[in-house]
């Protein structure tokens with residue numbers, strides 16, 4: 123029963139997500155497309171702006187009220203962190219429900235470019251959700267009146283069943299009936315058996331969903347592989363990936379957000395935080411507690427050695443020393459913090475902030491978005507993804523962790 127398709131048709135005039143057209147699917151890696159929403163059109167691949175990243179921005183600029191002049195991301199993603207306790211508190215419809223709505227509205231008010239996606243991020247151990255649980259998550263998003271694409275979490279983690287279908291179908295129906303100008307978006311965790319992910323995708327596709335979001339969490343390899351095999355050539359579904367760690371691992375400082383569009387994801391969003399380390403908790407606490415001013419100069423030097431800034435020209439998170447060694451003192455970014463200043467200036471500016479994650483976040487979001495929309499997109503257009511990656515020193519240094527990215531052409535040669 124394609125119930126959802128019928129609902130979409132009935133609500134077509136007011137639907138937020140008007141058209142998804144992936145015009146070009148690279149034989150090697152990646153998709154190029156156009157997403158048409160009620161709040162504007164944008165090209166893919168691109169990257170969303172998280173509300174958590176926006177909050178960092180406002181911590182840095184307390185006098186500012188909105189960020190639309192500083193970022194150019196085509197959509198905002200608002201994450202709501204939930205666990206069993208928080209869900210039951212929402213259900214009591216006490217102050218918690220109202221507080222959450224206020225905070226969603228507040229985040230939305232600061233950025234007005236394109237649609238707002240809501241990502242209900244459940245704690246890893248929440249494996250199944252009842253209809254009542256899902257209903258309150260839907261009501262929260264709908265009642266906030268600022269969400270365009272509302273997240274419906276997977277009610278059955280780890281298995282595919284009729285229950286999954288029934289709960290999901292009723293949730294989507296409830297959403298579009300009660301809030302006709304909101305589009306329901308399934309959020310599927312990727313730490314499930316590949317076959318389960320594939321069956322869920324096939325069912326959602328048959329229902330007519332124009333957007334599916336996937337969540338990177340824990341070991342997501344099998345799930346990612348299932349997405350690639352099932353959706354890489356599908357032209358009318360917006361394939362979104364969220365919760366990506368900015369940096370692969372602490373000792374493998376490659377920016378992962380920038381690699382995922384080559385896995386056939388149209389849009390990507392990151393986890394909160396800025397990646398790349400930097401906040402050396404121990405030294406900070408030490409400096410605060412001991413407050414020995416004569417220690418400060420050496421403390422600052424140590425901090426500088428550890429702070430890692432995202433460098434789009436290498437796709438890595440580099441310390442000041444590493445950056446200068448590779449690129450000299452000219453910055454590779456034109457964000458509000460890098461514009462017209464040297465790499466020395468950038469690190470100097472960090473000292474003005476109590477939490478150096480603030481400027482690092484602002485810079486990273488800006489820089490990584492530009493990189494995806496610019497050079498990465500061009501490489502997909504020209505089928506030069508391998509050359510693109512080979513021009514990125516950090517990726518090459520750690521290519522043993524990403525063999526599938528560096529040698530996509532080998533598969534083709536074998537096929538030939």
Ligand SMILES: [Zn+2]
Nearest residue numbers: 455457460485
């Ligand atoms: Zn920058």
